[in-house]
Amino acid sequence: MWAALITLFFFAAVFFGIGTFFGGFFTVPTAKAAVVQRFGKFVRVAGAGLNFKLPWIEKVVSKVDLRVQQLDVKMETKTKDNVFVQIPVSIQYHVLPDRVYEAYYKLSDPKEQIGSFVFNVILGHVPKMILDEAFERQNDIAVAVKQELDGVMEGFGYGIVKALVTDIIPDPKVKSAMNDINAARREQEAANARGEAEKILKVKQAEAEALSKQLQGQGIANQRKAIIDGLRESVELFKQGVEGATAKDVMILVLLTQYFDTLKDIGSSGHSNTILMPHSPGALKDFYDQIRNAIVLGGAVTAAHSEGTGPSSPVA
Numbered sequence: 001m002w003a004a005l006i007t008l009f010f011f012a013a014v015f016f017g018i019g020t021f022f023g024g025f026f027t028v029p030t031a032k033a034a035v036v037q038r039f040g041k042f043v044r045v046a047g048a049g050l051n052f053k054l055p056w057i058e059k060v061v062s063k064v065d066l067r068v069q070q071l072d073v074k075m076e077t078k079t080k081d082n083v084f085v086q087i088p089v090s091i092q093y094h095v096l097p098d099r100v101y102e103a104y105y106k107l108s109d110p111k112e113q114i115g116s117f118v119f120n121v122i123l124g125h126v127p128k129m130i131l132d133e134a135f136e137r138q139n140d141i142a143v144a145v146k147q148e149l150d151g152v153m154e155g156f157g158y159g160i161v162k163a164l165v166t167d168i169i170p171d172p173k174v175k176s177a178m179n180d181i182n183a184a185r186r187e188q189e190a191a192n193a194r195g196e197a198e199k200i201l202k203v204k205q206a207e208a209e210a211l212s213k214q215l216q217g218q219g220i221a222n223q224r225k226a227i228i229d230g231l232r233e234s235v236e237l238f239k240q241g242v243e244g245a246t247a248k249d250v251m252i253l254v255l256l257t258q259y260f261d262t263l264k265d266i267g268s269s270g271h272s273n274t275i276l277m278p279h280s281p282g283a284l285k286d287f288y289d290q291i292r293n294a295i296v297l298g299g300a301v302t303a304a305h306s307e308g309t310g311p312s313s314p315v316a
Contacts, residue, residue, distance in 0.1 A: 064100050091162075
């Protein structure tokens with residue numbers, strides 16, 4: 001009886017000893033650090049991998065994450081021109097591997113502490129800027145936040161990777177007014193651009209019209225020259241074909257032909273501006289006589305002036 005009890009006790013002790021021994025082993029995942037205490041007192045920080053602690057004496061109280069974490073903070077403040085804005089700030093931080101003790105024991109709520117420092121920095125910078133300046137200097141605000149946190153949080157075992165001011169959100173009414181101002185400015189720029197385009201177009205049109213008039217004048221001159229040459233040839237041919245015909249008869253015939261051609265052109269155009277003049281066929285002879293008499297009279301006056309009353313003779 002006693003032998004059986006002793007044997008049972010022996011095996012129980014063996015199993016207890018083996019369980020206790022192997023119970024002292026523990027593992028720590030990568031990018032984490034284990035905080036080991038002995039009877040409630042900090043002993044050491046265990047790194048990643050297989051570790052051993054004294055059974056029943058030492059205890060792993062926490063495994064601190066060493067990876068980069070992000071804290072999003074959103075605060076409201078007022079700018080120098082009395083505009084209330086909301087500023088979202090993202091803080092990327094991590095526990096320093098060689099400062100795990102400070103990170104675990106010195107701060108009970110590190111996120112709350114970091115948020116308080118962010119509020120302090122924002123309130124020290126944004127109220128000194130007008131709204132437009134705050135938008136332009138978002139990066140400066142982020143740099144100031146990081147510098148402030150670096151100097152303070154390192155003593156608590158935390159390193160600041162990056163501080164990001166992700167946006168500046170003014171009141172919806174202020175945002176709408178800013179959009180209206182921007183739209184008006186862009187509309188003014190567009191109007192100036194349209195004016196310049198119209199100016200260039202008109203200048204080019206004027207240049208094209210001037211060139212067109214020049215070419216048109218050259219065309220008219222060439223046309224009149226061709227008409228004169230053609231009339232001269234027609235008069236000669238007509239005089240040779242019709243005996244007794246004079247140049248006067250030929251000119252009357254040509255004027256009559258052009259007269260009917262003109263009437264035909266006027267009648268075929270629906271949008272012509274025409275001055276009505278006597279247009280009976282007999283009027284052509286009157287037109288011709290008037291032109292001929294004017295030319296003859298002008299020639300006679302010029303000849304008389306040249307022969308009888310020269311430049312040195314007095315005029316009677």
